[in-house]
Amino acid sequence: MSKTFLFMDTVVNKVDSKGRVSLPSDYRSIVKELSTEIVCYRSLTSPCIEGCPEELLEKLASDMESSLDFFSQEQDDLTNLIFGDAKRFAFDSTGRIVLTEKLLKHAEITDTAVFVGKGRKFQIWNPENWAKEEARIRAEVLKKRPSLKLPAGAQA
Amino acid sequence: MSKTFLFMDTVVNKVDSKGRVSLPSDYRSIVKELSTEIVCYRSLTSPCIEGCPEELLEKLASDMESSLDFFSQEQDDLTNLIFGDAKRFAFDSTGRIVLTEKLLKHAEITDTAVFVGKGRKFQIWNPENWAKEEARIRAEVLKKRPSLKLPAGAQA
DNA sequence: CTAATGTTTATGGTATATCATGGGAATTTA
DNA sequence: TAAATTCCCATGATATACCATAAACATTAG
Numbered sequence: 484m485s486k487t488f489l490f491m492d493t494v495v496n497k498v499d500s501k502g503r504v505s506l507p508s509d510y511r512s513i514v515k516e517l518s519t520e521i522v523c524y525r526s527l528t529s530p531c532i533e534g535c536p537e538e539l540l541e542k543l544a545s546d547m548e549s550s551l552d553f554f555s556q557e558q559d560d561l562t563n564l565i566f567g568d569a570k571r572f573a574f575d576s577t578g579r580i581v582l583t584e585k586l587l588k589h590a591e592i593t594d595t596a597v598f599v600g601k602g603r604k605f606q607i608w609n610p611e612n613w614a615k616e617e618a619r620i621r622a623e624v625l626k627k628r629p630s631l632k633l634p635a636g637a638q639a
Numbered sequence: 640m641s642k643t644f645l646f647m648d649t650v651v652n653k654v655d656s657k658g659r660v661s662l663p664s665d666y667r668s669i670v671k672e673l674s675t676e677i678v679c680y681r682s683l684t685s686p687c688i689e690g691c692p693e694e695l696l697e698k699l700a701s702d703m704e705s706s707l708d709f710f711s712q713e714q715d716d717l718t719n720l721i722f723g724d725a726k727r728f729a730f731d732s733t734g735r736i737v738l739t740e741k742l743l744k745h746a747e748i749t750d751t752a753v754f755v756g757k758g759r760k761f762q763i764w765n766p767e768n769w770a771k772e773e774a775r776i777r778a779e780v781l782k783k784r785p786s787l788k789l790p791a792g793a794q795a
Numbered sequence: 796c797t798a799a800t801g802t803t804t805a806t807g808g809t810a811t812a813t814c815a816t817g818g819g820a821a822t823t824t825a
Numbered sequence: 826t827a828a829a830t831t832c833c834c835a836t837g838a839t840a841t842a843c844c845a846t847a848a849a850c851a852t853t854a855g
Contacts (some may be wrong), residue, residue, distance in 0.1 A: 578815080616719075796855105823832085
């Protein structure tokens with residue numbers, strides 16, 4: 484199979500007036516092993532953009548084919564939404580992509596974008612929204628796992 | 640899969656003004672069997688940095704990859720938290736990595752770092768914090784000793 | 796048992812390559 | 826033809842690779 488690739492880390496980049504934004508170099512070197520483009524779509528659950536190599540969506544599609552209809556109806560609807568929304572974005576020689584108005588609006592991004600690694604995929608956030616979301620997630624995770632408490636004052 | 644590797648021992652190294660620090664040679668020789676880089680992230684439970692080979696996170700990603708979990712909220716949160724924080728660190732020919740400000744701050748490390756082996760992964764501590772933590776752990780273990788039974792067949 | 800020697804490891808400094816980003820030219824679309 | 830989009834080059838900032846020195850360690854000879 485292909486090399487291991489994981490999108491990691493959180494990177495802040497600028498978005499210029501044309502909607503151009505640099506894909507973090509780490510992300511690029513991952514994608515380049517496969518192609519020179521990524522797929523982006525509006526997150527179904529959050530005010531952010533999701534991105535991934537096309538391979539991931541292919542896998543999603545083939546998994547849908549082989550799963551039982553009985554259980555997959557709801558997911559079938561969701562995949563329709565994703566595939567209906569997804570679009571390929573090629574990055575140029577300097578490593579930038581041009582995000583569409585639709586995506587930027589959904590994520591409420593104007594001049595700054597935060598790239599957040601998610602393993603096989605990544606997300607693009609408005610800085611303030613991401614700050615809130617990260618805080619929410621940390622609180623949520625700590626609540627669900629009382630044993631995971633940080634020592635007082637040790638929070639990031 | 641891969642050979643089994645164990646990070647062991649406790650090693651103290653200096654951190655220079657740029658955040659550069661030598662990965663202990665024992666650790667390096669372990670990692671080198673696979674690649675020339677490791678992954679580091681802020682510990683969820685302690686004021687320290689955790690490190691491991693990328694393979695460890697690979698497995699986590701593989702689990703998330705299955706389409707059945709593609710839309711799960713909890714996994715969504717977890718991947719954001721873990722992969723959003725983790726970062727790959729390549730060490731150069733002299734065996735050093737450059738830790739980021741975010742990681743150093745979380746672990747309260749300024750000019751000295753303590754590497755603590757933890758088996759499949761390792762931790763990086765501020766010296767004073769590690770001294771306290773080690774004392775705490777020892778006290779804890781002694782207190783709980785009567786109930787420290789291994790599952791049958793799970794002995795080292 | 797001690798001293799000398801060679802080898803690996805840690806650390807400091809500097810040069811180089813890479814990356815993010817802005818501006819503008821060329822090309823396409825309406 | 827006007828507007829928008831894509832492509833290409835320039836630049837400053839940053840991070841990485843490289844070289845040199847110093848310290849720790851192990852080995853071997855005396």
